[in-house]
Amino acid sequence: MAKIYNWGIIGLGKIAHKFAQDIQVIKNARIHAVASRSMAKAKEFGAQYNAPHCFGSYEALMDCPDLDVVYIATPHVYHCEHTILCLKNKIPVLCEKPFAINAAEVRKMISAASTNKTFLMEALWTRFLPTTLKVLELIESGAIGEVQTVKADFGFKATFDSKSRLFDQSLGGGSLLDVGIYPVFLSLLILGKPSTVKAIASIGKSNVDESCGMLMKYPHNKMAILHSSVVNKTATEAFIYGSMGTIRINTRWHEPTSITLLQEGKEPKDFFFDFDSNGYRYEAEEVQRCLAANQLMSNLMSHNFSLDLIELLDEIRMIAGIQYPDQDKNNQLNPKKSDSNFSLN
Ligand SMILES: NC(=O)c1ccc[n+]([C@@H]2O[C@H](COP(=O)([O-])OP(=O)(O)OC[C@H]3O[C@@H](n4cnc5c(N)ncnc54)[C@H](OP(=O)(O)O)[C@@H]3O)[C@@H](O)[C@H]2O)c1
Numbered sequence: 001m002a003k004i005y006n007w008g009i010i011g012l013g014k015i016a017h018k019f020a021q022d023i024q025v026i027k028n029a030r031i032h033a034v035a036s037r038s039m040a041k042a043k044e045f046g047a048q049y050n051a052p053h054c055f056g057s058y059e060a061l062m063d064c065p066d067l068d069v070v071y072i073a074t075p076h077v078y079h080c081e082h083t084i085l086c087l088k089n090k091i092p093v094l095c096e097k098p099f100a101i102n103a104a105e106v107r108k109m110i111s112a113a114s115t116n117k118t119f120l121m122e123a124l125w126t127r128f129l130p131t132t133l134k135v136l137e138l139i140e141s142g143a144i145g146e147v148q149t150v151k152a153d154f155g156f157k158a159t160f161d162s163k164s165r166l167f168d169q170s171l172g173g174g175s176l177l178d179v180g181i182y183p184v185f186l187s188l189l190i191l192g193k194p195s196t197v198k199a200i201a202s203i204g205k206s207n208v209d210e211s212c213g214m215l216m217k218y219p220h221n222k223m224a225i226l227h228s229s230v231v232n233k234t235a236t237e238a239f240i241y242g243s244m245g246t247i248r249i250n251t252r253w254h255e256p257t258s259i260t261l262l263q264e265g266k267e268p269k270d271f272f273f274d275f276d277s278n279g280y281r282y283e284a285e286e287v288q289r290c291l292a293a294n295q296l297m298s299n300l301m302s303h304n305f306s307l308d309l310i311e312l313l314d315e316i317r318m319i320a321g322i323q324y325p326d327q328d329k330n331n332q333l334n335p336k337k338s339d340s341n342f343s344l345n
Contacts, residue, residue: 005288006032008067008091010058010082011074012045013165015096019071020049022280029284032068035061058082062089069287071123072096075165076172077327080105083120087112092119094287098177098313099306101324104331106310110303113296121287121298122306124185126254128282130273132189135240135247135259139190143261144242150190151241152183153227154254155211155234162206166230169324174208176201176322180228181313182254186238187216187224188309194218197312201320204231209322255279 007023009016012034023029031049036042039056046054055061061070062085069092072082080100086093087109099122100106113120126132139147156179158166167173176184187194194216201209211229218224227234238253239246245263250256261269283301290298297303314331317323 002028003292005029005291006066006068007284008033008035008053008061008064008070009045010035010061010070010072010086011078012036012041013073016045016071016073017048018278019073019280019284020045022277023284024049025277026281026284026288029288032066033061033064058085062086062091067091069094069119069291071284076101076177077170077324080109083109084112087116087118087120090116090118092287092291094121094123094283097122097124098172098181099310101172101177101327102331103307103310103314105327106307110307113303117296119287119291119296120303121283121290121301122309123280123283124181124301124306124309125280125283126182126185127189127301128286129255129279130282131249131256131259131271134271134273135249136189138247138259138261139240139242143245143263144240144247145244147190147240147242148222149241150187150224150238151226152186152224152238152249152253153229153234154179154182154236154252155227155229155232156236157233158230160204160206167204167206167208169207170326172324172327173206174201174210174212174322175228175230176209176212176313176316176320178228178230179254180209180212180214180226180316181309183224183226183228183238184214184312184316185309187226188305188312190240191216191218191222191224193308193312194224197315197319199316199320201322202231203321207323209320212316212320212322214316214320 033053035055042054072095196217198215204210214226216224236252238249
């Protein structure tokens with residue numbers, strides 16, 4: 001009989017609900033335990049998804065029997081602490097994006113996974129979507145020739161609330177780490193690490209970046225043009241321009257149900273994908289596949305990729321002046337490529 005994977009969840013907010021809904025569509029997965037800072041909230045959430053174990057603290061979840069893996073869905077600033085809590089207890093972890101606030105924290109998480117020989121993966125769900133796999137397949141097949149430019153944006157208009165996760169600096173608020181991470185991820189996936197980074201941010205009244213614009217240059221004259229915002233609704237499209245054509249990942253491109261191939265001299269060709277879920281099932285299934293194969297990390301979202309991603313985000317932050325003083329005081333930023341005198345130390 002196929003193993004059923006028992007999932008636990010830490011932090012029962014908005015995304016935890018969407019993820020729990022998706023666990024229910026995976027045949028060999030179930031919500032086994034949920035942990036909140038409030039027992040009443042844990043019980044209410046647990047009842048919604050038939051979780052047999054509900055805990056009123058994250059620490060209490062560590063003693064839960066028969067737990068296979070924990071999904072961490074707390075605000076960014078707690079990802080490192082909650083991941084390490086699980087790893088020290090040898091509980092595999094799928095942790096929400098951004099993996100942590102900065103590279104110093106991500107290194108600690110990776111080190112804890114290695115010391116405890118326990119699985120760890122960043123929940124950058126777009127990486128696992130069938131649309132992303134199709135984009136990579138089209139590029140690999142030469143459908144658009146040599147890739148030259150990636151252009152992507154992700155912006156939405158949030159209601160300002162200085163105490164909310166999106167605008168509170170002490171919770172890791174701001175557009176770059178919340179949504180800008182998606183365009184940055186796409187550029188890294190397709191073009192690799194840039195040789196030059198330029199970035200500017202508009203810092204709002206709560207000291208977080210409300211918008212961020214990024215330009216990157218790569219060897220062989222390749223470039224990326226990226227933008228994020230939590231104060232403007234943007235097209236949220238991605239374009240991959242090649243020497244012989246373009247792939248457009250249609251809006252909202254981080255969760256698309258279609259992509260369009262535009263080749264010179266040919267009719268545009270659409271590829272449609274029907275999701276039977278919110279789209280989070282694919283990352284959860286990747287975790288289960290890795291656990292079944294006794295892997296300590298995913299090949300699709302490796303520790304090195306996550307480290308490259310957060311280092312790039314650190315670099316953008318340093319150049320654009322986006323700061324998280326409590327966490328950054330322990331982060332040694334690598335100044336090698338930055339063209340700014342701004343320092344987070
Ligand atoms: N992959 C995606 O599509 C996606 C989408 C949205 C968000 N995310 C990521 O998921 C994480 C959570 O986002 P969310 O939108 O679900 O946030 P949210 O609705 O605010 O929920 C976060 C949860 O974290 C817990 N928490 C612990 N300490 C907290 C504190 N000091 N303040 C507020 N909450 C605290 C709370 O759960 P308890 O009260 O139960 O303890 C809260 O419900 C973020 O890192 C975000 O980047 C990913």
